[in-house]
Amino acid sequence: MFKWIQKIRLKKGVFHKQLGISKDKKIPMKLLDKIISATAGQTITNPTKVGRKRIFVTRQIERRAILARNLKNI
Secondary structure (H helix, E strand, C coil): CCCCCCCCCCCCCHHHHHHCCCCCCCCCHHHHHHHHHCCCCCEEECCCCCCCCEEECCHHHHHHHHHHHHHHCC
């Protein structure tokens, strides 16, 4: 392995917990797109009926949404 490659440590279920969605349900793409399009510091309303109705977008939540959308497209 190369020394410059860092291990990615994923915390399982944390993003689901932040959004208020149970682990056995999938995160809707509409919600991911809305989180990504918002800027950090904004509060968005959830366009779906799954999870919390209002979500405060931080940079960390935005990064997790980008990762989730990229992994869904694989």
